[in-house]
Amino acid sequence: QVKLVESGGGLVQAGGSLRLVCAASLRTFSSYAMGWFRQAPGKEREFVAALSRSGGSTGYADSVKGRFTISRDNAKNTLYLQMNSLKPEDTAVYYCGISSLYYSVRYADYDYWGQGTQVTVSS
Numbered sequence: 139q140v141k142l143v144e145s146g147g148g149l150v151q152a153g154g155s156l157r158l159v160c161a162a163s164l165r166t167f168s169s170y171a172m173g174w175f176r177q178a179p180g181k182e183r184e185f186v187a188a189l190s191r192s193g194g195s196t197g198y199a200d201s202v203k204g205r206f207t208i209s210r211d212n213a214k215n216t217l218y219l220q221m222n223s224l225k226p227e228d229t230a231v232y233y234c235g236i237s238s239l240y241y242s243v244r245y246a247d248y249d250y251w252g253q254g255t256q257v258t259v260s261s
Contacts, residue, residue: 139163140162140163140164140236140249140250141162141163141164142160142161142162142163142234142235142236142250142251142252142253143160143161143163143252143253144158144159144160144232144233144234144252144253144254144255145158145159145160145161145255146158146159146255147231147232147255147256147257147258148256148257148258149258149259149260150224150257150258150259150260151259151260152224152225152226152259152260152261153223153224154224154259155220155221155222155223155224156221156224156257157218157219157220157221158174158218158219158221158232158234158255158257159216159217159218160172160174160216160217160218160219160234160252161215161216162215162216162217162234162236163215164215164236167212167215168191168192168212169191169238170191170236170237170238171188171189171190171191171236171237171238171239171240171241171242172188172189172208172210172217172234172235172236172237173185173186173187173188173189173208173234173235173236173237173242173243173248174186174187174188174208174217174219174232174233174234174235175232175233175235175245175248176228176230176231176232176233176257177230177231177233177254178229178230178231181230183233183245184199185199185243185244185245186198186199186202186206186219186232187199187202187206187207187208187219188208188241188242188243189208189209189210189217189241190240190241191240191241193209193210193212195240195241196208197241197243201227202221202228205221205222205223205224206219206220206221206222207219207220207222208220217234219232219234221257224257224259225259226259226260226261227259228257228259229257229258229259230257231254231255231256231257232254232255232256232257233251233252233253233254234251234252235248235249235250235251235252236248236249236250237249
């Protein structure tokens, strides 16, 4: 059974930083692409960042480019999202997901999701 657990969210002032962590319980973690999506109140879930199986390919939403960095540690079955220079518009529940594809930025391509972690950025 696949289980993803996010942590690291919280309340931070604008300009601050947070690091989100997604711990995955599956034997073949390195066989999956990974991604972070977020959902603000009243809005649809949107793409934030994605990482290929090997970690060689990355992609970011325009709104977070240059501020967020996605990475993975296949030995620890863990996905990270380093978020710097946070803005109030980054406030959302952040979800990690896994895809059986090599790499994807599409929500529909992700097979499993965690429960989410709340990120709140105050102005």
